[in-house]
Amino acid sequence: NEIPRQENYSRLFERQAAQTPHQVAAQHHREAITYNELNRKSGQLTNILREKGVQPDTIAAIMTDRSIEMMVGILGILKSGCAYMPIAPDYPEERVKYILEDSRVRILLKKSNCFRSLSPGTAVEVIDIDDPALFSSISDVPLLPLPELPGRLAYVIYTSGSTGQPKGVMVDHISIVNTLFALEQMYPFALTDVYLMKTSYLFDVSLAELFGWFWGIQAGRLALLEPGGEKDPGKILESIAELQVTHINFVPSMFDAFVDGITTENTGRLASLKYIFLAGAALPLELVKKFRQ
Numbered sequence: 548n549e550i551p552r553q554e555n556y557s558r559l560f561e562r563q564a565a566q567t568p569h570q571v572a573a574q575h576h577r578e579a580i581t582y583n584e585l586n587r588k589s590g591q592l593t594n595i596l597r598e599k600g601v602q603p604d605t606i607a608a609i610m611t612d613r614s615i616e617m618m619v620g621i622l623g624i625l626k627s628g629c630a631y632m633p634i635a636p637d638y639p640e641e642r643v644k645y646i647l648e649d650s651r652v653r654i655l656l657k658k659s660n661c662f663r664s665l666s667p668g669t670a671v672e673v674i675d676i677d678d679p680a681l682f683s684s685i686s687d688v689p690l691l692p693l694p695e696l697p698g699r700l701a702y703v704i705y706t707s708g709s710t711g712q713p714k715g716v717m718v719d720h721i722s723i724v725n726t727l728f729a730l731e732q733m734y735p736f737a738l739t740d741v742y743l744m745k746t747s748y749l750f751d752v753s754l755a756e757l758f759g760w761f762w763g764i765q766a767g768r769l770a771l772l773e774p775g776g777e778k779d780p781g782k783i784l785e786s787i788a789e790l791q792v793t794h795i796n797f798v799p800s801m802f803d804a805f806v807d808g809i810t811t812e813n814t815g816r817l818a819s820l821k822y823i824f825l826a827g828a829a830l831p832l833e834l835v836k837k838f839r840q
Contacts, residue, residue, distance in 0.1 A: 555720055556727065556758045557625040561586055563766040567738075572761070574790070575615050575771040582766070585618060591682050592623030592656075599654060599672070603628035604700045606650055608671070610634040610643075610657040612774045613744060616676050620656045621748075621757065630700040632715075633748040636661035642713065646705050647671050650715055704749060723754055727762045730755055734822045740767035740793040741819075743786060745777040752796055752826055759794070767793075777801070780808040788816035795820065798827040799834060806838045 568583035607624045609631055611617045624631040656676045701720045705713040744756040760769045770790040776782040802825055
């Protein structure tokens with residue numbers, strides 16, 4: 548099938564929200580948000596960003612842990628026609644300062660528990676994304692139609708800087724659409740399916756987790772693993788069973804540790820899984836054999 552070049556995921560999410568407004572879209576711990584609520588809050592954030600003058604192909608930074616607020620922030624940025632730039636809450640102050648100055652961003656969305664004060668002289672406006680007053684003061688006015696965005700900037704991710712200063716990598720919308728379209732064609736998502744988000748939003752692999760759960764003809768649900776849980780095979784196994792996860796990503800090294808924790812007594816906890824995606828490094832054949840055994 549031909550790639551829908553004029554499609555974009557923020558507009559698709561709005562359509563899904565109209566079709567299944569009361570279905571749970573995302574959950575984190577015991578907190579859940581419906582498609583309608585997530586669409587409304589991200590739309591309110593979009594209005595705030597537009598009032599502050601964001602434009603297509605400009606960048607807004609976001610600093611948050613894995614949470615529902617993270618999804619509100621990313622969708623709100625994308626709906627505005629802006630690109631999102633994730634920053635880890637545990638980055639050193641100098642690294643944060645360098646990234647903000649190098650990217651020339653003027654707006655930073657952040658959660659209150661993920662933020663230290665910016666270095667003096669940093670010309671960035673900070674918006675508390677978990678401040679209830681932020682949304683209570685903005686009306687639910689209809690959004691202006693989104694521009695067609697196939698070649699426009701979608702996100703910027705800074706490299707680790709292991710060989711020098713970090714460098715920003717810019718990715719456009721059509722690149723993400725291409726990936727999501729291919730995944731949906733090969734591994735379709737159903738209404739009752741659940742994608743476990745455990746990858747840091749600093750990595751490209753997170754894109755399938757961030758957007759793949761509502762990309763298909765039927766929209767499912769995103770389950771957000773608690774921060775730090777991605778390093779704990781036992782917590783991952785527990786989350787798969789408790790949340791009835793159907794889609795999950797691993798790097799081979801973590802998958803190896805995960806498989807080591809599977810026993811004849813707990814294999815039943817994997818019953819909901821339909822797809823396990825492995826990326827980021829070579830996958831040893833022996834690891835696949837060990838899992839199948």
